[in-house]
Amino acid sequence: MADQLNNEGAAGLIPEPVIVKTERRWFLAMAAMLGVMLAVIVLTGIGQMLHPLSDVETIDPATLHLQGEFVESNLGSALEPDGSITVRIIAEQYMFVPHCAVVPASTPVRFRLTSADVTHGFFVQSTNTNAMVVPGYVTNVRTSFESPGTYQMPCDEFCGFGHHAMAARVVVVPKDQFKNLRPDERMNCGTQ
Amino acid sequence: MKLENGPRLHNPWGFIVVAVVSATVVIAFGLGFLLLPRYQEPRAPFSTKDAVYHALGFHIHGKAFNTMQPPPKVPTYIAWTESTIRQATIGDRKSGEFIATNCTACHGEKGLSTQPWIPSLAGLDRLVLYKQLDDFRSGTRLSGPMSAIAQSLTSQQYADVSAYFASLPGLPENRGERTPRPHSSYRNRDPVQRLIYAGDPKRGIAACASCHGPGGYRIGAPALAKQNELYLEQQLQAFALGTRANDMDMPMRTIASALTESEIRALARAYANENANGP
Numbered sequence: 161m162a163d164q165l166n167n168e169g170a171a172g173l174i175p176e177p178v179i180v181k182t183e184r185r186w187f188l189a190m191a192a193m194l195g196v197m198l199a200v201i202v203l204t205g206i207g208q209m210l211h212p213l214s215d216v217e218t219i220d221p222a223t224l225h226l227q228g229e230f231v232e233s234n235l236g237s238a239l240e241p242d243g244s245i246t247v248r249i250i251a252e253q254y255m256f257v258p259h260c261a262v263v264p265a266s267t268p269v270r271f272r273l274t275s276a277d278v279t280h281g282f283f284v285q286s287t288n289t290n291a292m293v294v295p296g297y298v299t300n301v302r303t304s305f306e307s308p309g310t311y312q313m314p315c316d317e318f319c320g321f322g323h324h325a326m327a328a329r330v331v332v333v334p335k336d337q338f339k340n341l342r343p344d345e346r347m348n349c350g351t352q
Numbered sequence: 353m354k355l356e357n358g359p360r361l362h363n364p365w366g367f368i369v370v371a372v373v374s375a376t377v378v379i380a381f382g383l384g385f386l387l388l389p390r391y392q393e394p395r396a397p398f399s400t401k402d403a404v405y406h407a408l409g410f411h412i413h414g415k416a417f418n419t420m421q422p423p424p425k426v427p428t429y430i431a432w433t434e435s436t437i438r439q440a441t442i443g444d445r446k447s448g449e450f451i452a453t454n455c456t457a458c459h460g461e462k463g464l465s466t467q468p469w470i471p472s473l474a475g476l477d478r479l480v481l482y483k484q485l486d487d488f489r490s491g492t493r494l495s496g497p498m499s500a501i502a503q504s505l506t507s508q509q510y511a512d513v514s515a516y517f518a519s520l521p522g523l524p525e526n527r528g529e530r531t532p533r534p535h536s537s538y539r540n541r542d543p544v545q546r547l548i549y550a551g552d553p554k555r556g557i558a559a560c561a562s563c564h565g566p567g568g569y570r571i572g573a574p575a576l577a578k579q580n581e582l583y584l585e586q587q588l589q590a591f592a593l594g595t596r597a598n599d600m601d602m603p604m605r606t607i608a609s610a611l612t613e614s615e616i617r618a619l620a621r622a623y624a625n626e627n628a629n630g631p
Binding site for chain 2: 216222223224225226231232233235250252253254255256257258259276277320321322324325326327328329
């Protein structure tokens with residue numbers, strides 16, 4: 161085998177400059193492919209406004225119901241003084257609480273989620289939101305909804321036996337309709 | 353490669369590498385700790401020091417985010433911390449048996465209740481029994497006789513009596529029941545069995561069995577197989593109406609209010625008639 165290769169080299173079937181040129185050509189081809197792939201990642205990230213969470217906020221998952229902002233009476237969507245909306249949701253095995261959140265259209269919405277047990281996923285259909293909900297941390301995601309409608313919000317991180325049935329909804333209503341809702345209607349979408 | 357000139361004395365690459373790495377570190381620090389935490393949050397006017405703390409994960413968000421603070425409505429005073437779990441599981445079975453003589457009039461001789469609206473306790477998980485006793489004491493779960501009894505016992509006695517009932521044969525213990533049953537899928541023709549084993553993803557209703565067994569287990573969730581039918585039905589209705597509200601983080605109120613009246617009845621019947629080895 162080695163003899164054969166040596167013989168070929170000695171015979172000079174492929175001259176060295178040709179080899180160098182070929183190598184350089186393939187190096188450029190690979191660099192171009194790598195560049196295209198990185199560009200796809202960067203451009204989709206910028207284009208669809210996908211950005212990693214920049215906040216690190218910690219919370220005790222065992223005592224969510226006793227203290228802090230995730231007590232029962234504080235869950236659901238809340239109107240902030242500046243007109244934006246904050247939606248607080250607990251992800252737990254195997255549901256989101258509340259099951260359904262009402263938010264107004266064309267308004268900045270901040271989702272604040274945390275997990276009571278294991279890692280869950282937070283994703284609202286046709287928005288730029290997609291984040292993990294990790295026990296011990298608060299997931300803080302900002303978005304806004306342009307058109308009214310019902311948006312599905314499935315758990316997209318495998319969390320155990322009941323994962324496949326873990327899904328909630330976000331109901332987006334026109335801005336003027338939202339003002340007339342009672343606080344409990346904002347939290348559970350009424351009777352649905 | 354021209355080695356005859358000898359190694360070069362002034363190799364610029366060492367300097368270039370150090371400069372590039374330090375510039376990267378400085379720029380990354382500025383972006384990650386100063387610029388992004390400060391300007392990505394429109395309603396969080398952080399000082400430089402707070403911005404660095406925030407990016408590092410320290411608790412400074414209290415005033416920035418907790419704009420809503422109505423008085424908390426506490427569903428239960430139990431939290432599944434390590435110390436609570438230890439306290440609930442160190443019970444002595446023998447002294448629990450003595451305390452349990454007070455329970456037999458309603459909950460049956462061996463923890464198997466004959467009255468349909470009173471639950472059987474035999475074989476229930478210790479943590480389940482301990483939590484319910486504590487909830488009766490604190491008034492987060494309402495029942496006249498049980499509140500009075502729970503208030504007359506200490507938390508050590510809760511653990512004792514829980515250990516006794518957990519040791520009795522009867523309802524299947526859900527600890528260790530971690531294997532799904534055969535036919536527990538969407539292909540099951542019976543809609544009630546489908547709800548128990550597969551849930552209803554369209555309505556976001558998780559399978560009962562993923563927390564109450566057989567199959568899954570969630571801390572604080574009782575095994576339901578062979579439980580009294582009327583008791584199950586009444587509890588599901590109470591959760592749906594919110595008259596029973598001692599479920600930590602609201603799982604049962606969420607699920608029960610999504611169920612229809614006939615589903616509640618059918619589920620109670622199905623669980624009551626289920627044997628320990630599945631349907």
